[in-house]
Amino acid sequence: MDWVLSWRVALFSLLEDVPVHLRPLVASISIDGTSATTLIVDRNTGEPLCRPFLYNESCPDALPTVKSVAPANHTVCSGSSTLCKLVSWWNIEESNKKSALLLHQADWLLWLLHGKLGVSDYNNALKVGYDPALDSYPPWLHSQPYSQLLPSVIAPGTSIGNLKEDIRTQFGFQEDCIVCAGTTDSIAAFLAARATQPGKAVTSLGSTLAIKLLSTTRIDDARFGVYSHRLDDKWLVGGASNTGGAVLKQFFTDEQLQILSEQINPMEASPLDYYPLKAVGERFPVADPNLVPRLHPRPESDVEYLHGILESIAHIEAKAYNLLKDLGATQVEEVFTAGGGAKNDKWTKIRERVLGLPVSRAKQTEAAYGAALLALKGAQHDSC
Numbered sequence: 333m334d335w336v337l338s339w340r341v342a343l344f345s346l347l348e349d350v351p352v353h354l355r356p357l358v359a360s361i362s363i364d365g366t367s368a369t370t371l372i373v374d375r376n377t378g379e380p381l382c383r384p385f386l387y388n389e390s391c392p393d394a395l396p397t398v399k400s401v402a403p404a405n406h407t408v409c410s411g412s413s414t415l416c417k418l419v420s421w422w423n424i425e426e427s428n429k430k431s432a433l434l435l436h437q438a439d440w441l442l443w444l445l446h447g448k449l450g451v452s453d454y455n456n457a458l459k460v461g462y463d464p465a466l467d468s469y470p471p472w473l474h475s476q477p478y479s480q481l482l483p484s485v486i487a488p489g490t491s492i493g494n495l496k497e498d499i500r501t502q503f504g505f506q507e508d509c510i511v512c513a514g515t516t517d518s519i520a521a522f523l524a525a526r527a528t529q530p531g532k533a534v535t536s537l538g539s540t541l542a543i544k545l546l547s548t549t550r551i552d553d554a555r556f557g558v559y560s561h562r563l564d565d566k567w568l569v570g571g572a573s574n575t576g577g578a579v580l581k582q583f584f585t586d587e588q589l590q591i592l593s594e595q596i597n598p599m600e601a602s603p604l605d606y607y608p609l610k611a612v613g614e615r616f617p618v619a620d621p622n623l624v625p626r627l628h629p630r631p632e633s634d635v636e637y638l639h640g641i642l643e644s645i646a647h648i649e650a651k652a653y654n655l656l657k658d659l660g661a662t663q664v665e666e667v668f669t670a671g672g673g674a675k676n677d678k679w680t681k682i683r684e685r686v687l688g689l690p691v692s693r694a695k696q697t698e699a700a701y702g703a704a705l706l707a708l709k710g711a712q713h714d715s716c
């Protein structure tokens with residue numbers, strides 16, 4: 333699969349999808365991307381120097397080097413961190429080191445639109461080691477030879493520049509349409525839910541399960557895959573588990589999920605105890621690259637099987653929120669749900685019972701809505 337080509341094609345087909353009469357009304361564009369999906373590109377041409385490292389790939393070979401330079405239990409001390417991906421590339425690369433630049437998926441796609449190479453945002457840059465409290469890369473990272481590859485970092489939603497002229501004229505966007513710094517997919521889902529009070533949380537039930545709790549305290553602990561993204565003057569504390577919809581997809585189509593879920597009694601606890609994963613390895617609330625999926629025994633009834641999987645994912649979610657509490661985050665009061673799993677009302681009821689908290693579907697469940705809110709922020713700031 334040529335990922336980079338498919339992302340580029342998807343971006344331009346989305347621009348094509350914007351109705352022609354609406355294009356002149358678009359004031360601003362932003363993009364969210366999967367966190368820690370990493371590209372090493374040529375700093376002059378922007379063309380990738382190797383295949384991208386995907387968000388869920390692990391580079392355990394780089395972990396000892398990263399651990400030897402970063403503070404103990406720092407967010408980068410995980411095989412899937414962006415920094416481990418960079419170090420892994422650095423250690424095997426011979427010829428392109430001088431001309432290389434690191435970008436995240438959203439940075440690179442935004443570059444296609446604004447044309448200024450080397451810009452990221454402080455959400456995407458967190459897992460390469462950027463410190464959003466200091467608003468800079470920390471000294472221990474600056475002193476590494478590979479730090480020359482790091483992009484400059486601005487706040488999500490900041491205007492980077494105007495939409496490139498050739499794209500603007502090709503598609504009929506307005507002359508002063510701006511392109512703004514983006515964010516990660518699960519932060520965009522949080523923004524879409526418009527939760528603004530500490531104690532409000534969003535669980536994204538997409539291919540994976542990502543948790544974000546708005547907290548006044550910052551918590552980072554790689555031993556459990558817990559980290560904090562900056563959200564203006566507060567913190568989005570949480571992590572991302574490898575469980576989620578991708579496991580469901582292995583067994584059931586979306587249509588089956590809907591039909592089977594209707595037959596589940598969510599008030600009754602399932603006796604089945606699984607750890608649903610697509611492959612070996614978990615990030616949060618247990619950080620264990622060797623954790624083996626547990627999806628047996630499989631009962632004859634598909635309804636019972638699905639009930640067991642949904643309930644087991646809810647237990648992972650509950651463990652995650654309890655862990656955040658134990659580590660000192662603001663107490664969670666209410667959970668909104670985003671992503672494909674948000675449409676499953678039976679699952680919402682199961683989760684409400686298991687979490688012991690009010691759980692509801694966010695009004696806007698698509699991360700893209702959150703990216704649009706960031707673009708709006710940039711446009712409003714630009715017009716002041």
Ligand SMILES: Nc1ncnc2c1ncn2[C@@H]1O[C@H](COP(=O)(O)OP(=O)(O)O)[C@@H](O)[C@H]1O
Pocket residue numbers: 537538539540576577578579580581586589590593670671672673675676679
């Ligand atoms: N009714 C449903 N109940 C639970 N999960 C569902 C349902 N319908 C779809 N899904 C899951 O939602 C996931 C897709 O959600 P989405 O937010 O689009 O994911 P992604 O993280 O890939 O963007 C699929 O993995 C699918 O299994």
Ligand SMILES: O=C(CO)[C@H](O)[C@H](O)COP(=O)(O)O
Pocket residue numbers: 365366367368387516517518519538539540541542571572573
């Ligand atoms: O698992 C993922 C892929 O969908 C999430 O992108 C991700 O790992 C969450 O990261 P972040 O908290 O940095 O947004």
